[in-house]
Amino acid sequence: xxxxxxxxxxxxxxxxxxxxxxxxxxxxxxxxxxxxxxxxxxxxxxxxxxxxxxxxxxxxxxxxxxxxxxxxxxxxxxxxxxxxxxxxxxxxxxxxxxxxxxxxxxxxxxxxxxxxxxxxxxxxxxxxxxxxxxxxxxxxxxxxxxxxxxxxxxxxxxxxxxxxxxxxxxxxxxxxxxxxxxxxxxxxxxxxxxxxxxxxxxxx
Numbered sequence: 548x549x550x551x552x553x554x555x556x557x558x559x560x561x562x563x564x565x566x567x568x569x570x571x572x573x574x575x576x577x578x579x580x581x582x583x584x585x586x587x588x589x590x591x592x593x594x595x596x597x598x599x600x601x602x603x604x605x606x607x608x609x610x611x612x613x614x615x616x617x618x619x620x621x622x623x624x625x626x627x628x629x630x631x632x633x634x635x636x637x638x639x640x641x642x643x644x645x646x647x648x649x650x651x652x653x654x655x656x657x658x659x660x661x662x663x664x665x666x667x668x669x670x671x672x673x674x675x676x677x678x679x680x681x682x683x684x685x686x687x688x689x690x691x692x693x694x695x696x697x698x699x700x701x702x703x704x705x706x707x708x709x710x711x712x713x714x715x716x717x718x719x720x721x722x723x724x725x726x727x728x729x730x731x732x733x734x735x736x737x738x739x740x741x742x743x744x745x746x747x748x749x750x751x
Contacts, residue, residue, distance in 0.1 A: 551688070551690060552690060552703070552704075552707040553707060555685075555688060555690065555744065556704075556707060556708065556721060558743065558744045559720070559721050559724035559725065559728070559744070560717065560720055560721065560724065561743075562724045562727070562728065562743040562744070563720045563721075563723045563724035563727060564720065565720070565723070566715070566716035566717075566719040566720050566723075567719075568719060568720070568723035569664075569668040569719070569723075570589075570593075571668075571669075574640075574644075574669045574670065575605065575606055575607065576596065577665070577668045577669035578636065578640070578665045578669040578670075579596070579599070579610075579633060580592050580596055581661050581664040581665050581668070581669065582629055582632050582633055582636065582656070582657070582661060583595050583596070583620060583623040583629060584623075585625070585629070585656075585661060586624060586625060587623050587624045587625075591622050591623050591624060592623050594622035594623070595619070595620040595621070595622045595623035598619045598620065598622065599619055599620065602615075602619050604616070604619060607636075607637040607640050607641050608637075608641070610633050610634060610636075610637040611634060611637050611638065611641075616630040616633065616634070617630040620633070628656055629656065631655070631656065632654060632655065632656030632657060635654045635655065635656075636651075636654055636657065639651070639654065645670060648662055648663070648666060648674065651665060651666070658697075659677070659697045659698065659701075660676060660677065660678050660697065662674075663675065663676045663677070663701075664676050667715065667718055667719060667722070668719065671715050672715070673712065673713045673714065673715050673718055674718065675701050675704050675705050675708075675712065675718055675721070675722070676718070676722040677697050677700045677701045677704070677722075678722075678725070678726065679695070679729070680725050680726045680728070680729025680730060680733070681700060681704075681722070681725040681726075681729070682695045682700060683729045683733045684725050684728050684729045684733050684744070685700065687733045687737065687739075688744065691703075704721070708721070728742065728743065728744060732744075
């Protein structure tokens with residue numbers, strides 16, 4: 548299986564050459580969007596981010612000062628919970644702009660995927676992000692089975708990457724490729740024949 552995972556990762560990297568896949572030009576934008584994207588579409592996140600911009604909520608201090616944060620981010624759904632999470636995240640980021648993973652995970656509303664997304668995309672830390680698309684692609688390729696386990700899949704990918712697991716750009720590209728392939732090809736009706744992971748000599 549290790550050889551097949553190496554091949555899969557090579558195909559993913561070839562498919563996604565852009566490490567700057569996650570939208571946003573600042574730590575604030577990327578970290579906030581990582582929270583807002585939970586259980587919603589990116590289209591809804593974009594609407595919420597635009598409303599934050601229009602409201603002048605463009606830094607952690609403004610998050611804490613805002614009296615109507617829930618209303619502003621409502622397009623992203625679960626706005627009460629997400630507003631509370633953002634305020635707690637703002638307190639942490641103002642206290643420590645480079646928080647360790649453990650401190651992010653201590654915030655209610657931030658799980659492993661969100662924490663690793665903030666660390667990788669916003670703070671440039673070498674963390675492997677795993678999500679439902681990652682699991683979907685690996686399962687479709689016959690490389691995992693059983694229930695989804697975030698930490699086990701993360702460790703599997705890190706071990707396979709070896710020294711590349713410390714390369715932030717590679718980690719970004721691998722995660723982005725999993726998302727794009729999972730979203731566009733590993734659907735309820737799989738598009739295996741068109742999938743970029745389906746090599747000429749046969750799928751993985």
